[in-house]
Amino acid sequence: MPIEFVAMETDLVHAYRAGEPDANGHPAERAVSDGIGKPCRHCLRDVPAGDEMLILAHRPFDDLHPYAEVGPIFLCAADCARHEPGADLPPVIADTPKFLIKGYSKRERIVYGTGAVVPTTEIADRCAWIFADPDVAQIHIRSARNNCYQARVLRSD
C-alpha cells in the first residue's frame, strides 16, 4: 500500500503569516524558536534556533463536527519550502522516536481501532495496515506526548 506524508497546504500557511485569524479566531502569536521540538508543519523541519515562528490554533479538518479537534502548531514565520508529499519520513518525523497515529473516515470521523502510539520506524507499516480498511480516508500523525497535529498520511496513487 503506497502512502505519502503530506504537510500543510502553502496557501493556508501564507494566510496565517499574513495575519489570517487562527482556528480560535486569534492572530498567530510570534515567538523565537529555541530549535528544540518546534516542528514547522509546512517544511516539516524544526524552526531553527533564533528564527521567529508563529504559534497558532489549527484545525486539520475541512468541516466543523465533534471530531474536528483544534490544537496548537508552530510554523516558520519566514517563507519556507513546503515538504513535498512523498513516501519518505519527513525530517521532523524521522527525528522523533514515536507518534500517535489514527485513521479518519471520509466524513472525518475517527475509525476506532486504528489509533495507537507507534515507534517511528513502524509508522509506514502501520499506516499501510490501517489503509487496508477502505473506510479510512486519511491518517493523522500527532505528538505521542502532547497530541499536537504534525502531518497527515494519504494513500499514494
Ligand SMILES: [Zn+2]
Ligand atoms: Zn517551515
